[in-house]
Amino acid sequence: MASVLTSLVWAASSVSAQTCTLDNWTSSVKTGDTLLAASRAQGNKAYAGPCSLKVTLNSSAAYLVDDTPTAETTFNVRFYFFLQSVGADVTLFEALDASDNSVMSATYDQSANLVNVVFEHSGGTETVPIGPLTTGWNSLEIQWEAKAAERAVVSLGNSATASNSAGSAEIDTSALTIGSVRLGAIPSPATVPSSGVIFFDDYDSRRDTVPGRLCRGLTDSSRSALNLEDVQAIFAEFATGGGSPASGTPDYDQNGSVDLQDVSDVFSRFATGQNACSANS
Numbered sequence: 001m002a003s004v005l006t007s008l009v010w011a012a013s014s015v016s017a018q019t020c021t022l023d024n025w026t027s028s029v030k031t032g033d034t035l036l037a038a039s040r041a042q043g044n045k046a047y048a049g050p051c052s053l054k055v056t057l058n059s060s061a062a063y064l065v066d067d068t069p070t071a072e073t074t075f076n077v078r079f080y081f082f083l084q085s086v087g088a089d090v091t092l093f094e095a096l097d098a099s100d101n102s103v104m105s106a107t108y109d110q111s112a113n114l115v116n117v118v119f120e121h122s123g124g125t126e127t128v129p130i131g132p133l134t135t136g137w138n139s140l141e142i143q144w145e146a147k148a149a150e151r152a153v154v155s156l157g158n159s160a161t162a163s164n165s166a167g168s169a170e171i172d173t174s175a176l177t178i179g180s181v182r183l184g185a186i187p188s189p190a191t192v193p194s195s196g197v198i199f200f201d202d203y204d205s206r207r208d209t210v211p212g213r214l215c216r217g218l219t220d221s222s223r224s225a226l227n228l229e230d231v232q233a234i235f236a237e238f239a240t241g242g243g244s245p246a247s248g249t250p251d252y253d254q255n256g257s258v259d260l261q262d263v264s265d266v267f268s269r270f271a272t273g274q275n276a277c278s279a280n281s
């Protein structure tokens, strides 16, 4: 079977047309326009490519469903998210079995400024907190396997990593499989907040390999290091007010806007020889 389960970016049909779509997802649960695929030029914050998903919080469920997973016993997932004026806990992600019972979930804890990842196992649930969150784009990655002595690995950005059972027993997930996932504002275990916005981008799930992080500042995925073309592409997006959007991940400092600071940051990485993607993820 293919390694990549689903790479659900909110792709534009072409960069110039900037028609962003959610059509790659199986289905959705929403009220009104609470799930909106749009580009940076159209007002979304987008981390990878011009498009992203905007989830508007209004106390009602608003999430996408991916039914691509089928009785998966290994599952690695990563997505980027940007919390804007979210004043209460919200469940961002959930993986479920074929009967829609939860296998794992990830919930933003507003007061503690972290994410609680909850894993089901034969003896109940185990919560793995990971943080602190930054004020810009965050990326959450979970590596999970169905096995009798499982240590799931959770990471936030490239700086924070945690796992279940650090210092205690591993968990028994051997009876579990994953049949679908949800991404957005999910009504359990947290209730959906009444206000705020969450942007999501570059959801990637795989069976065998681990998605890892995208190369910050890289505007041409055929390269593995930053160069002056990235500086030019990021400047062009800024100078045209978004009319000529950069491809790739131009928001080097991950603060939610593509501007002169990103131009300066990428130039600095290039000029100081720190331009390899391995040093900029």
Ligand SMILES: [Ca+2]
Binding pocket: 009, 010, 011, 046, 047, 048, 049, 050, 051, 052, 201, 202
């Ligand atoms: Ca995108």
Ligand SMILES: [Ca+2]
Binding pocket: 251, 252, 253, 254, 255, 256, 257, 258, 259, 261, 262
């Ligand atoms: Ca930026």
